[in-house]
Amino acid sequence: MCKWMPPIAGLRPDLAVGTAPAVLPPFPSAASICLACFTLLLVAGTALGGCPPGGAGGGGREPLRALAGGTNCSWTLERHTRSYNHLEGDVRLRRLYSANKFFLCIDKTGKVDGTRRKNYADSLMEIRSVSVGVVAIKSVSTGLYLAMSKKGTLFGSVKYSPSCKFKERIEENGYNTYASLRWKHGGRQMFVSLNGRGKPRRGHKARRRHPSTHFLPMLPS
Known part of the structure; x- marks a missing residue:
C-alpha cells in the first residue's frame, strides 16, 4: 500500500518530500499554434x-x-492571369488603347480601325461581361458590335451573335488581350490586333505575346 504524505509547507503537493516532481510538457510556440490553425482551416x-x-x-x-x-x-x-469572374453582367465604358498607341474604333460602315485621336467618338466602347471571362464589345456611337469572322477578319456587326464574344484576359504586363471565343485557326486562338499603322491584323496572324494584341482599357475623359 501507498502511504499518503502531507505536503511540506510552501511547496506544491506534487513536489512534497517522497514524491517525484511532475514533468510538464513544453508549451507550444506561437508559430506552431498558427500553423495548426491554418492547417485546420484548409x-x-x-x-x-x-x-x-x-x-x-x-x-x-x-x-x-x-x-x-x-x-x-x-x-x-x-x-x-486574372479573369473578370466577379464582373459577370458588368458594363464598362472604355477606350481600348493598344500597345502600338492606337485606339480601337468601329465606324458606322462596320469598318474596324485604329486612331490616335483620344476623344474620337467611334472609339468609345461598351464592354459588357456576358459570362465569366467573356465580353461583348460595342461601339457607343455606332451601336455596332466588334466581331470576328471565321477567317479572323474584324468587322462591326449590327446584331449580337456568337462571333461577337471574346475571351478577355489580363496579361503579365497589365494589358488585356481579346481572343475570339467562337473561332480558332488550326487549334490556335485568334486575337483582336492592330498593327504598327493602326490597321487590324487577321486573327490567325496575331499572337498573345505580341504588342499588337495588347490593349489597355482606359476610362473616357
Whole structure:
C-alpha cells in the first residue's frame, strides 16, 4: 500500500518530500499554434468543398493553389492571369488603347480601325461581361458590335451573335488581350490586333505575346 504524505509547507503537493516532481510538457510556440490553425482551416474548407479565403473573387492579388485534389478552385500558387469572374453582367465604358498607341474604333460602315485621336467618338466602347471571362464589345456611337469572322477578319456587326464574344484576359504586363471565343485557326486562338499603322491584323496572324494584341482599357475623359 501507498502511504499518503502531507505536503511540506510552501511547496506544491506534487513536489512534497517522497514524491517525484511532475514533468510538464513544453508549451507550444506561437508559430506552431498558427500553423495548426491554418492547417485546420484548409482541412475544413476542403471537407465542405470550398476554397480558402483569398481565392477567386476574394480580393487576393496572388492566389494560392488548392492543396486537396478534386477541389474546384481556380487559384494557383504561381502568378496566374486574372479573369473578370466577379464582373459577370458588368458594363464598362472604355477606350481600348493598344500597345502600338492606337485606339480601337468601329465606324458606322462596320469598318474596324485604329486612331490616335483620344476623344474620337467611334472609339468609345461598351464592354459588357456576358459570362465569366467573356465580353461583348460595342461601339457607343455606332451601336455596332466588334466581331470576328471565321477567317479572323474584324468587322462591326449590327446584331449580337456568337462571333461577337471574346475571351478577355489580363496579361503579365497589365494589358488585356481579346481572343475570339467562337473561332480558332488550326487549334490556335485568334486575337483582336492592330498593327504598327493602326490597321487590324487577321486573327490567325496575331499572337498573345505580341504588342499588337495588347490593349489597355482606359476610362473616357
